[in-house]
Amino acid sequence: MTIGDHFQEFHGLPAFNFPGVDDPKPDPSSLPSPESVAWHIAVNSYDSDEQWEEAFGRFLAAVDTERVRAIVVGAWSDVYDSAPDEVVKALVAARDRLPSLRALFVGDIVMEEAEISWITQGDMGPLLEAFPGLEEFGVRGGNGLVFPAARHERLRKLTVESGGLPVEVVRAIAASDLPALVELDLWLGTSEYGGDCDIADLEPFFAGTRLPALKRLALHNSEIQDAICSALAAAPVVARLEELDVSMGVLTDDGATALLTGQPLTHLKQLDLHHNYLSPALRTRLLETLEPAGVEVDVDEDDAESDEDDDGEVWRFVAVGE
Structure with missing residues (x-):
C-alpha cells in the first residue's frame, strides 16, 4: 500500500x-x-x-x-x-x-x-x-526527522507517519510530557527504511505515565507487531484506553494470541488489527470473544500479501514501507 x-x-x-x-x-x-x-x-x-x-x-x-x-x-x-x-x-x-x-x-x-x-x-x-x-x-516522513523531547500543555493528538521511524524520534516522543494528549499515532515502519526501535524503546508508552489523558494508542505499521502485542498484553496503559490500533504491520497468530489471552480487552470501543497475517481460526476467535462485549474489531476479510521465494521462505511486509 x-x-x-x-x-x-x-x-x-x-x-x-x-x-x-x-x-x-x-x-x-x-x-x-x-x-x-x-x-x-x-x-x-x-x-x-x-x-x-x-x-x-x-x-x-x-x-x-x-x-x-x-x-x-x-x-x-x-x-x-x-x-x-x-x-x-x-x-x-x-x-x-x-x-x-x-x-x-x-x-x-x-x-x-x-x-x-x-x-x-x-x-x-x-x-x-x-x-x-x-x-x-x-x-509524514521519517528520513531526517528530528522531534526533540518537549512539554506541550494543549496538544491532544500527535501523528507521525513513516515507513521507518528513527529510534531517536521514538525515544524523544516517549520522553515528552504531553498531559492533554488523547490520541497518539505512530507508524513505526521497518529497519530497511530506518525504523530501528525495539520494545524497550516503547516501554514508556506501555506505562503511559507521561500520557495521563491518553484514550487512543496506535503503535502500528511495524515489523515487530507481534512483540508489540505481547507487551501490550500486560501494559498498564491498556486498561484506560478506548481504542487500540495494532494494524498495518506483520501481525501473526503469536502476537494476536498473546494480546487476546492477556489482560481484558472488553472495555475497548475499538480494536484495529487490519492488514494482518492471522489465521481464519484466530480471526474468528477474536470476533467471537470481543464483539459480544461491544468491541468493534477490524481484522480484515483477507490476509495481507505474503511472498514465498524459491527456497520456501515466506516474506511478510508492513502496509506502508517505501
Whole structure:
C-alpha cells in the first residue's frame, strides 16, 4: 500500500487547496471563511516555479490569518532532497499572525510527489514551541526527522507517519510530557527504511505515565507487531484506553494470541488489527470473544500479501514501507 490521496479533511475540517502560483490570483471574497477549512498549501515537488515559503506569503496576504484554525503543509520544492527548514522558519515567523491555529500537519505528500521513505524531513521542535495552542500536530516522513523531547500543555493528538521511524524520534516522543494528549499515532515502519526501535524503546508508552489523558494508542505499521502485542498484553496503559490500533504491520497468530489471552480487552470501543497475517481460526476467535462485549474489531476479510521465494521462505511486509 502507498499513499495516493491528499487529505480530504483535517482536524474535522474539509481540506481546501490554496491556489497555486499558476492559478488566477484569488479574490479574497471567493475564498472560504478562514476558520471553515484546513488550508492545504503546497508547491510542485519537482521543478517548482516558487518555493513553499513564497506560496505561504501569498496565503498570508490573501487570507485573514487571525481566524485560521488548521494548516496542512503539502509538498515543498525537492522534498526528496531538501528538508523543510524554510517551511518551518516561515511558519514560526508568522506565529503572531496565526493566534487561532489549532492544527498543523507537515508533509501531506503522496506517492506521485515522493514516496514516504523519500521525504526529507527536519526539526519539528520549533513548531511545537512556537504554537503552544496547537491541539493537533502531525508529520509524514521519517528520513531526517528530528522531534526533540518537549512539554506541550494543549496538544491532544500527535501523528507521525513513516515507513521507518528513527529510534531517536521514538525515544524523544516517549520522553515528552504531553498531559492533554488523547490520541497518539505512530507508524513505526521497518529497519530497511530506518525504523530501528525495539520494545524497550516503547516501554514508556506501555506505562503511559507521561500520557495521563491518553484514550487512543496506535503503535502500528511495524515489523515487530507481534512483540508489540505481547507487551501490550500486560501494559498498564491498556486498561484506560478506548481504542487500540495494532494494524498495518506483520501481525501473526503469536502476537494476536498473546494480546487476546492477556489482560481484558472488553472495555475497548475499538480494536484495529487490519492488514494482518492471522489465521481464519484466530480471526474468528477474536470476533467471537470481543464483539459480544461491544468491541468493534477490524481484522480484515483477507490476509495481507505474503511472498514465498524459491527456497520456501515466506516474506511478510508492513502496509506502508517505501
